[in-house]
Amino acid sequence: MEKKDLKVLFVSEFQPINWAMGKVIGDLFQIGEACGIDEAEDRIFARNYTHVVVMGEFRSDSSDDKGRKVYDLLKLRLPIWKKSAKLLRSGYSNIDDPDYIRLPFLIQDFSKFLSFH
Amino acid sequence: MIKKIIVVEDKLEELEKACDLVMAKGFMPLACSTNEDAVDTIKKYQDKGLVGILTDLHFPVREGGSPEGASGAHIVLKSLEADIPVVICSDIDHHYASWATDLIGAIEKATGKKVVGFVQDSKNWERALSLLFNEKEK
Numbered sequence: 001m002e003k004k005d006l007k008v009l010f011v012s013e014f015q016p017i018n019w020a021m022g023k024v025i026g027d028l029f030q031i032g033e034a035c036g037i038d039e040a041e042d043r044i045f046a047r048n049y050t051h052v053v054v055m056g057e058f059r060s061d062s063s064d065d066k067g068r069k070v071y072d073l074l075k076l077r078l079p080i081w082k083k084s085a086k087l088l089r090s091g092y093s094n095i096d097d098p099d100y101i102r103l104p105f106l107i108q109d110f111s112k113f114l115s116f117h
Numbered sequence: 118m119i120k121k122i123i124v125v126e127d128k129l130e131e132l133e134k135a136c137d138l139v140m141a142k143g144f145m146p147l148a149c150s151t152n153e154d155a156v157d158t159i160k161k162y163q164d165k166g167l168v169g170i171l172t173d174l175h176f177p178v179r180e181g182g183s184p185e186g187a188s189g190a191h192i193v194l195k196s197l198e199a200d201i202p203v204v205i206c207s208d209i210d211h212h213y214a215s216w217a218t219d220l221i222g223a224i225e226k227a228t229g230k231k232v233v234g235f236v237q238d239s240k241n242w243e244r245a246l247s248l249l250f251n252e253k254e255k
Contacts, residue, residue, distance in 0.1 A: 038161070042119050045145050072180070073154060080136045080148050 007031035011040040012055035118166040127176035135242040152188040153179040174207035197228040206245035
């Protein structure tokens, strides 16, 4: 998929990160948006994103990780809403998983990563 | 604001069936498969377009658990406390459902509010949804 075809939503509970990410990805893709956890589901239900990236800790001991909770619910809800968006995780943790984007890497070259998904 | 209906059911096929009906009526379904998810979702959306709740009776308390007791009764309590219309939809045999009916009755008495309906004997989501809509039209 070409960069110009991607419609990307970045979701996190941290407003400054959303502001920065909105700036970074805003110009990269056809749609590049960032929003908080509370408004994410309304946006995803109403629009057709190609990628939804949720920021969280995603560690096994982080039971109060809001990002992880949203990610888990979206895993259930996206197919029910008939949305084909690829759901990815993101954060600062050192997690080695093809669906996980470490945040510094994301800022450096977000579009390269998404081209593999 | 998008109008939303929470659907609580741990069997994916049934959950999809119920949510498809909700979407066909123009509402956003908020699917939940555990008690924990449902309680969090009620809190999150009770002032953000949530118009009703459809709930099964038996489902796990949290992810990875097995269906236990009557988790749906807890969802009923949370719904009535938040003043959100709720319909229970379960394939529980009505001959053996008196304990559940008694439990829901006790919750209604404690909160001073009533559930919109209790669909028994079959997972008839269409009927459950129509009960919810009838209540909304009152």
